Structure formats: structure tokens, C-alpha cells
Amino acid sequence: MKIKYLGTAAAEGVPAIFCDCETCRYVRKHGGRDVRGRSQAIVDNKILIDFPADTYRNTLKYNIDLSKIRHLLITHNHEDHIYPTEFKMIIDGFTNLPKGYPPFNVYCADDVASLISEYEEKSPENLKINIIEPFKPFEVLGYRITALKAIHGTPEMKPYIYLIEKDDSALLYATDTDIFPEETWEYLEKAKPQITMVSFDCTNGTDEEMPYIGHMCFGKNRICRDRLLKLGLINKKTKIYVNHFSHNWPILHKDLVKKGRKEGFKPSYDGLEVSF
Ligand SMILES: [Zn+2]
Ligand SMILES: [Zn+2]
Ligand SMILES: [Zn+2]
Numbered sequence: 001m002k003i004k005y006l007g008t009a010a011a012e013g014v015p016a017i018f019c020d021c022e023t024c025r026y027v028r029k030h031g032g033r034d035v036r037g038r039s040q041a042i043v044d045n046k047i048l049i050d051f052p053a054d055t056y057r058n059t060l061k062y063n064i065d066l067s068k069i070r071h072l073l074i075t076h077n078h079e080d081h082i083y084p085t086e087f088k089m090i091i092d093g094f095t096n097l098p099k100g101y102p103p104f105n106v107y108c109a110d111d112v113a114s115l116i117s118e119y120e121e122k123s124p125e126n127l128k129i130n131i132i133e134p135f136k137p138f139e140v141l142g143y144r145i146t147a148l149k150a151i152h153g154t155p156e157m158k159p160y161i162y163l164i165e166k167d168d169s170a171l172l173y174a175t176d177t178d179i180f181p182e183e184t185w186e187y188l189e190k191a192k193p194q195i196t197m198v199s200f201d202c203t204n205g206t207d208e209e210m211p212y213i214g215h216m217c218f219g220k221n222r223i224c225r226d227r228l229l230k231l232g233l234i235n236k237k238t239k240i241y242v243n244h245f246s247h248n249w250p251i252l253h254k255d256l257v258k259k260g261r262k263e264g265f266k267p268s269y270d271g272l273e274v275s276f
Contacts, residue, residue, distance in 0.1 A: 074107070
């Protein structure tokens with residue numbers, strides 16, 4: 001399997017859209033891998049993960065034709081992971097597709113579905129929303145996909161992380177979560193996937209600790225990694241990347257590389273492709 005990161009920042013982007021902090025000033029001046037759009041990735045150029053406001057520009061930047069991509073997983077209802085207004089552009093007239101063309105399938109929890117259901121009602125032949133439950137694997141194009149519960153956002157929300165398996169590869173895509181909830185650990189322990197790549201939330205960068213619940217930093221990534229190792233779900237060959245960075249924390253690419261080396265963590269950046 002192969003993942004391509006299209007956007008690797010938290011909600012406000014790096015540099016943050018309206019910000020003039022030291023990090024944002026540095027990034028505007030130096031550019032390069034520190035410039036990060038909102039969170040999005042694509043697996044094997046077939047399955048898209050998340051749909052931020054930057055999606056349209058990403059399709060141009062990375063030469064992705066969304067009329068050919070028919071499957072999208074959404075992690076949760078925050079605006080940097082789903083930009084509902086854009087779905088208006090899928091209704092007939094804004095989108096012209098031949099009769100019988102496969103619809104654009106969105107897989108998500110019901111709280112996400114409610115944000116875009118009006119567009120499915122208007123053009124059901126173009127958009128199909130598939131409401132998914134945690135811990136119930138489903139198949140898409142020969143990939144076995146399982147939504148796992150995350151810890152993130154408000155108690156009413158239903159945030160997911162995803163386990164995507166095919167042949168001998170398995171990706172654990174864990175963005176916008178704290179250290180996983182016990183239910184998720186229990187599922188993983190029973191299911192025993194042999195994970196070949198992990199992508200961890202690292203909103204708070206190289207910090208050891210963080211002051212609030214719902215995201216991770218190097219310290220929390222290490223706790224998750226050690227538990228995955230102990231459960232035998234990853235091994236020394238498993239690739240571990242960190243992702244979803246916020247300008248409010250120590251997240252410059254050079255520092256992530258330097259401090260990550262010791263841990264075996266590599267930083268994602270926009271446009272990075274990893275095979276695993
Ligand atoms: Zn986010
Ligand atoms: Zn800033
Ligand atoms: Zn979020």
C-alpha cells in the first residue's frame with residue numbers, strides 16, 4: 001500500500017491563516033516542508049481520507065481527478081476534515097456525469113453525514129453516504145476498512161481513526177485523537193492486525209506533555225507506540241509517521257526530524273508518499 005499526504009496541518013494551517021506568531025513568520029519566510037495545508041491523505045490514489053477546504057487546490061496541486069476517485073473516508077466533523085459547502089458542487093449541473101456513473105461514496109459517522117445529506121437528497125446518483133459504525137469492518141475496492149473510536153472533540157461527536165488493510169499491509173491512520181480509548185485497544189488486541197504503518201496525530205509536536213485532551217505530542221505518541229509493540233501489533237520494521245501539526249507548538253520540520261530520529265518517528269509533510 002502507499003499513502004500520500006496532501007495536507008498535514010491542524011485546522012488553521014501552517015502558517016496559520018490569520019496569524020503573525022514567530023512560527024508562522026518563520027514558515028512564511030523559509031517555506032519548504034514547513035508549509036502545511038489542512039489534513040488530507042490518499043491511499044493508493046484510490047481512497048481519499050478527509051475533505052478540508054483545501055481539497056480543491058489539492059486536486060490541482062497533486063493532479064488528482066475526483067471524478068475518478070469514488071471513495072472518501074471522513075474521520076470526524078471538524079471543519080479541517082470536512083468542508084460541507086463544497087459538496088454542493090457535486091449536484092447535477094455543477095457536476096456532469098454520464099448516466100450510470102458510479103457515485104462518490106462517503107463513509108462516515110452519522111454526525112458527519114448530517115452535514116452533507118442535503119446534497120445526497122438533491123443528487124443521489126452522484127453522492128452516496130455510507131454511515132459506518134466503529135469496530136465493524138467493511139470492504140472498499142478490496143481493502144478491509146475498520147473505523148476505530150478516537151478521543152477527540154466534544155462528547156456528542158463520533159470521531160474515528162481508521163485501520164486499512166490489504167494483503168500484507170495495514171495502515172493505522174490515527175489523526176485527531178488522544179491516546180486511544182480502551183475500547184479501541186481491546187478491539188486491536190483481539191483483531192491482531194499486523195500494522196505496517198502508523199500515522200499518529202502530533203498536533204503538539206515534539207513536546208513531552210500537553211495541557212489538553214484530544215491530540216497528541218511525541219510523549220503520547222511514544223505511549224501508543226510502546227503499547228502497540230507490547231501487543232505485538234507493530235514491530236521494528238513498522239513505519240511510524242507523525243502528522244497534523246499546529247503552529248502553537250514545536251513543530252518545525254527540522255526539529256521533528258532531529259528529535260524523531262531517536263524515537264523512530266518521521267514527520268509527514270505535504271506531498272510526502274510512503275510505501276509500506
Ligand atoms: Zn484536525
Ligand atoms: Zn502562528
Ligand atoms: Zn478535529
